Amino acid sequence: MSFETGSRAWRVLGAVAAAAVAVAAGLLTSQGRLPAAVGWTVEVVAAAATGLLVLLVFLPRRRGQRAEPPPGAAPARPELGGTGAIHILRISELDPIRLGVHPAWKLPGGAAMPPYVPRTADAELDRALARGGLVLVQGDAAAGKTRTAYEAVLRNAARLGWEAVVVPQDETALRELARTPPPRAVVWLDDIERYLTTDSLDDNLLTALCPRMRSDSVVLATLRTRAREDLGIDAEGTGGRSRRVLTRVTPVHLERRLDRAETAAAHRHRTDARIAGAIVGDTGGGLAEYVAAGPQAVQRWRSGREGENEPGAALVSAAVDLRRAGYLDPVPLDWLMTLHPVYLSDRFRARFGETDLAGALDWAVQPVRGASSCLIPAGPNRYVAFDYLVDSVDPGDEVPEAIWQRLLGTHLLTADQMFRIARAAVRFERLSEATRLWTGLARGRDQFAMFNLGWAAQASGDEASAEQWYLRAAEAGNSWAMSSLGTLAENRDDVAMAELWYRRAGEAGDTTGMTNLGGLFAQTGRIDQAREAYRQAAAAGDPNGSRKEAVLELLHGDRKRGADLLRRVALAGDPAAVRLMGLLSQTDEQEPHRPDVEALRRLAAEMGDGEAALDLARNLWNQGDLDAAETWFRRAAEGENGRVAEFGLAVLLEQRGRGGDAEQWYRHSAEHGLPEAMLNLGTLLQERGEYDEAESWYYRALRSGHLPAEVNLGALHWRRGNLEEGRSWYQRAADRGDALAKQALENLEARG
Structure with missing residues (x-):
């Protein structure tokens, strides 16, 4: 596509100039240098002029002729069928591209999409859909999440009684849909982060969309792993009920790379060049990202x-x-x-x-x-x-200042957009920008903005201001603020006030407030009241209530009942309960093998518990399933104790004859401070004659307290011809009882 000279060029320049005027007006208004009324007027007029000029740029010169898309350009996202902002599609009308599946690269004369390669997660996804409620498919970008979800709808529609897929355009449409949800339908939320603001997805809305214990109505969503991190779903901080809902959903994880069974299935479709290229070539990535x-x-x-x-x-x-x-x-x-x-x-x-x-x-x-x-x-x-x-x-890369100024300088943002931008500002440690957005929303008595301002004040150490904002939010009905007021009161040992606010939060529908109330009762010796508070939270759908009741029974009541209750919560997918079950299973080493405990440990690994993933990798290695062991070592390497998993993966790869990959993982583990990895990395380097770097790693291992490095230093110096230095290191190791060093010295003596 090329612009015509003359009038079109002037239109482009005019559009740029008008856009610049809009930005300048926004900046001057935000800085207080231009009256709001004047600034807003100038900005709107300039924005309108920009839009008009941009439109004129792309209009064809001849009237009555439709504008053609640029040659070879990607087609615009097509509108789904239906009316308004809520699109209803019959199952027979579904098109994967229209539902958000990334287009595949084209084959001459081939189908638009390659055949579906069944994923290991399909069975877990089918079970989750049969249970109903919110079902979340999570994985990296272009891991195949949307295609997997689409195929699951086709696979389960007849079995579960679905007749249509309903696609709300945005979070406003989602709220509207909850007022009159269609029966026997799947609510489709591809990239669920686009629908999450403050109250767009709470327990009441979920119940309206898909009543509990019914599988003929379900919310099926996808979420990128990076987006989950950006949302802060698993961390404390700002947000709304949407985030708290997602903390109680166990996602169906989709791995970026195919596992052994999936690869075998892909080979059955290798007549499609896109699939063949992904599984035969060394792409370094996954099937879905290669196809897209x-x-x-x-x-x-x-x-x-x-x-x-x-x-x-x-x-x-x-x-x-x-x-x-x-x-x-x-x-x-x-x-x-x-x-x-x-x-x-x-x-x-x-x-x-x-x-x-x-x-x-x-x-x-x-x-x-x-x-x-x-x-x-x-x-x-x-x-x-x-x-x-x-x-x-890279998540740590800064967003340019001009981007923030553009976003904060416009007066045309919706409240939902402002909340999302504020959340991102917090993530980039730009609390002042977030506070500015929340302050603007708080002027309209937005309860979530007031709560977030309280959180920001508390994070800055200003508890007096935090309490004032929480009070204002609580008066507006924000149950989170009530819970926070209870926590502030509890921190200053005002038990009566803490109990008051926790109770109010629970009555307002905040299950966290009710579990906090149970904790307060337990700490003050009111065990029966604590048990009742936890049961109320559990009845409201919060697994924390059941888990805390189980712990209460284990500590203060019926230990057998507590263990049974904890096991039920764990099997329902609560990660904290799974970890607690693992701890309980370790208290009696004489207990015989328990298949249910083994299943719980695997479940913990699948839900992101690094220690469980590491244990699973070791067990699979011992059983001889090296492919599966390698997969779990890689997943464990992403956890808190990742350096140990990195070392285990390196040892496994070296055993499998993949020395280059092993060295890479030894290096990762060594750089993360594991002495054993430093020693093994030094050994690899020494074997190929890189003595200086090997010596450096041996010394680092020794400084970390790993005394076996003395033996390696002895061998290194002996090999380099530094016989006395080598003997000295061997002697140091032998003096502390190292059998290998003693044997080395004996061999040296025998040689004379």
């Missing part, structure tokens, strides 16, 4: 930044960073036009000056291998960044 051309899209973006098309890559970078900063909706083109200069190099500016924005946009939306493009059209003059690119960015 994810790595190639990252490479195209990188090549653009390095000079292939800097302006096009700059448009993509702006869209990526807007999403990282919490703006999850399709981005207006004029925003990208305004922001893209931030990403241009000084060399490009000096050499080319004015940007060919039309050519840049054409490059950015060009599908990679006919699959996903770096910048995906999502409506008239609106675009979203390919999520694979978003997740390829």
